[in-house]
Amino acid sequence: MQAESALTAAEPILADITPAIMPAEQRLPLKICLLGYRSQPYGGGQGIYIKYLSKALVEAGHQVDVMSGQPYPHVDPRVNLIKMPGMNLFETGLGSLTFSHLRSMTNIIEWTGKLTGGFVEPHCFGRRVFKHLKKHGRHYDIIHDNQCLSWGMLKLQKKGFPLVTTIHHPITSDLQIALNAATNWKARLLIKRWHSFLTMQKKVAKRLDNVVTVSERSQKDIASAFDLKPSDISLVYNGIDTEEFRPMPAVVKKPFRIMATASADAPLKGVRYLLEAVAELARQYPQLELLMVGQPQAGGATERLIKKLKLTDRIIFVSGISTKQLATHYAEAQVVVIPSVYEGFGLPAGEAMACGVPVVSTDGGALPEVVGDAGIIVPAKDSQAIAIAVAELLDNSDKRDAMSAAGRQRIEQLFCWTRAAQQMTDYYTQVLEGNTNHANG
Known part of the structure; x- marks a missing residue:
């Protein structure tokens, strides 16, 4: 196999969908707030996305704050982490409820949601973020939501915050695969209850002005699942940190x-x-x-x-x-x-x-x-x-x-993060100039 041939599969896609990359000297440094309702990289791709995109954006010259619920992300020292603690019931358990929690309606929603088998973290995170940013967030040029897709995000958009939302893939696919694997009606009932947050996400996604995703396949699947036009979803591929993930010739391979x-x-x-x-x-x-x-x-x-x-x-x-x-x-x-x-x-x-x-x-x-x-x-x-x-x-x-x-x-x-940060910066610029043409309602 020739190494050059490995590039052919993605080149036509990138040629069609990659925006022209603006020279770095023409970009103004932006103040960016990245949102993640749970962002620890051990928890999956969303945490990895927060970690490396924030780092790449800082290296591109921007000022980046990450606002996250628990478990918190691992971020570069140059990235400012703003902790937005919830009840963290998946670690502390339902028995952690105290009288002080009852002073917050968001805490009550989170506790009762977990009690009844639902997943309400995105909704509750959105409530907390909206309250915080409404008071403290006007200095940001861009608010970038990492698949929270909550009512709070729509409220931010309505208040005039320039909002971008990444949808990695439609969780409807997770739901269908889980239902197909379920062995009895009780398991299917619990799975449907857990994924009930999808009702909110579908409604929110249709009303967001600026949606971006990470692959051409996700672009098509999100459009189908959330009743959008593929042209209303922009594409910026993820990256890989090629300094951290690199060949190590000195490491001895373990046979088999x-x-x-x-x-x-x-x-x-x-x-x-x-x-x-x-x-x-x-x-x-x-x-x-x-x-x-x-x-x-x-x-x-x-x-x-x-x-x-x-x-x-x-x-x-x-x-x-x-x-x-x-x-x-x-x-x-x-x-x-x-x-x-x-x-x-x-x-x-x-x-x-x-x-x-x-x-x-x-x-x-x-x-x-x-x-x-x-x-x-x-x-x-x-x-x-x-x-x-x-x-x-x-x-x-x-x-x-x-x-x-x-x-x-x-x-x-x-697929390097430097390229992803350049393309994302171009997209932010289009949003700020009102040139994305992705208003959905």
Whole structure:
């Protein structure tokens, strides 16, 4: 495989949708407030987005505040973190309610929502943010919401705040995949209750003036799920920090080590199909081991499947690790597998490629846009296809080397955060000049 060919899959897309990048000297430094209702990077892609976009915007010369609920993000020292604490009931539990909490209607909403099985953090965060920014936020040039999509965001927009909203992908896809994986009516009822916040998000999304997303696939899916026109959704691809995620030649590869980064109990992430593939591969490769970044729920479906497939001794789980540790784990792996049923972008695929590690990825969601032909793409929900692709790489060191080089080059040229920050700055400028033409009602 020639490294140059790895760029072809994304180039036509970028040529059509990438705005002209304004020279840095022509941009005025902006005062930007990034919002995230929960932003710890261990919790998923939204936290990673906050961390790296804020850093890249600062490096582009802007002043950036991040306003976040718990758990709080990890931000660059040059980024100002404004903590917007809620009740944090997923850590403290329902029993943490005190009399002082009852003085706040937002706290009451959050507590009763959790009590009844709903997910009301976005709604409550939006209430807190609106109250704070109405009083203290007029100095910002741009308020950038990271998929909160709450009534509070519409109130900010109505008050004249220049608001941009990133929607990574429609959570309707998460809901449908979870319902398909449910085994009984009680589970389906709980899943529907948990996702009841989607009613709010659908209504809010239709009335937002400036919506941006992170992949062409998400652009189409958001338009379909939220009844928007694709042309009303702008596109700025995510980036990968190519300094933190980089090849480490000094790190010794662990023979027959494969790696995956996924929420182990989320059906969306396709861990079931990865585990079935590992069980099949173990017959051919007795030394095979899987390092999984993520922790399965005790007694949950993933843990039960591991026991059923007799994989307990083959899997190493790690969680709460630093970015440096994560990059080192990538470097130790011979192959990284992305088994997701759906991804709005696919940050783990980009991270692995940036580290120069061969990738086997499903075609779920936007993953083909990220991986292109710099990795092996297999059908989603197909454990046998995953096993065949992994075996092909384990048996062919030349192919691993070629894919390593192609993957690194693809990320450097198409998906770095510097490029993302430049494109986002252009978009902010269009919003401030009133040139986005994305008013939806």
